[in-house]
Amino acid sequence: IPFAERSDLIVLVDQWVIGAVARQIKAWDEAGQYRNVPISINISGRHLASPEFLDDVLSPLTDLGVDPQRIIIEVTESALLDDLDGAAAKLEALRSSGIRTAIDDFGTGYTSLAHLKSLPIDILKIDRSFTSDESAASLVQLIIDTGHLLGATISAEGIENTHQADSLTAMGSDDLQGYLY
Numbered sequence: 289i290p291f292a293e294r295s296d297l298i299v300l301v302d303q304w305v306i307g308a309v310a311r312q313i314k315a316w317d318e319a320g321q322y323r324n325v326p327i328s329i330n331i332s333g334r335h336l337a338s339p340e341f342l343d344d345v346l347s348p349l350t351d352l353g354v355d356p357q358r359i360i361i362e363v364t365e366s367a368l369l370d371d372l373d374g375a376a377a378k379l380e381a382l383r384s385s386g387i388r389t390a391i392d393d394f395g396t397g398y399t400s401l402a403h404l405k406s407l408p409i410d411i412l413k414i415d416r417s418f419t420s421d422e423s424a425a426s427l428v429q430l431i432i433d434t435g436h437l438l439g440a441t442i443s444a445e446g447i448e449n450t451h452q453a454d455s456l457t458a459m460g461s462d463d464l465q466g467y468l469y
Contacts, residue, residue: 289301293332293334296334298332298334298335299332299334299335299338299340299344301332302329302331302332302335302344303335303344305329306329306344306345306348307348309327309329309348309359310348310349310351310352310354311348311352312327313327313352313354313355313358314352314353314354317354325358326357326358326359326360326388327358327359327360328359328360328361328362328390329359329360329361329362330362330363330392331345331361331362331363331367332367333363333364333366333367333368333370336363336367336368336375336378337370337371337374337375341378342378342381342382345359345361345382345387346382346385355386356382356385356386356387357386357387357388359387359388360387360388360389360390360410360411361379361382361387361388361389361390362389362390362391362392362411362413363375363379363389363390363391363392364391364392364393364396365391365393365394365395365396365399366396368391368399368403368407372403372406372407375407376406376407376408379407379408379409380408383408383410388410388411389408389409389410389411390409390410390411390412390413390443391404391407391409391411391412391413392413393413393415393445394412394413394414394415394431395414395415395417395418395427395431396415396417401434404434404438405438409438409440410440410441411440411441411442411443411463412431412435412438412440412441412442412443413443413444413445413465414428414431414432414442414443414444414445414461415445415446416445416446416466417446418431419444419445419446419447419452419456419466420446420448420452425455425459428444428456428459429459429460432459432460432461433460436460441462441463442460442461442462442463443461443462443463443464443465444456444461444463444464444465444466445465445466446465446466447464447465447466447467447468447469448466448467448468449468450468452466452468453468
């Protein structure tokens with residue numbers, strides 16, 4: 289993956305993943321399974337920046353008749369910062385089609401509050417480096433509160449034990465993700 293991310297090969301990988309997800313959702317729908325289960329797809333910054341990005345995401349869904357609300361597109365903070373305005377416009381176009389958007393590994397990049405406010409984000413995923421560090425509890429609480437003020441659902445990553453799960457639930461995290469689950 290690191291090699292692919294340094295070239296356009298990552299765009300081909302992303303395209304394959306999007307198509308595979310669309311085909312899997314279609315198969316589940318035909319079998320009457322997992323009808324309300326969304327699938328998250330991590331997208332590379334290189335792909336997000338490409339002119340074909342929107343078509344690469346939307347065409348497989350349209351071609352197979354997959355409900356866009358079943359998809360969550362996840363991008364990292366660093367992927368957004370290369371072209372904030374362009375990324376925001378593309379993410380807004382995805383949201384307009386019904387796809388939810390998420391910032392993955394939040395807290396590891398350099399997103400300012402002004403950037404965060406201008407991005408069309410549905411889900412803010414707090415990086416595990418914060419959720420696994422009890423000394424960062426005040427910062428985690430700030431991220432949760434700020435995300436909620438901006439209308440985002442908060443997901444805490446890296447949950448490995450019930451103590452972490454209980455603490456983050458008490459702080460207001462909407463979703464928990466990690467080895468515990």
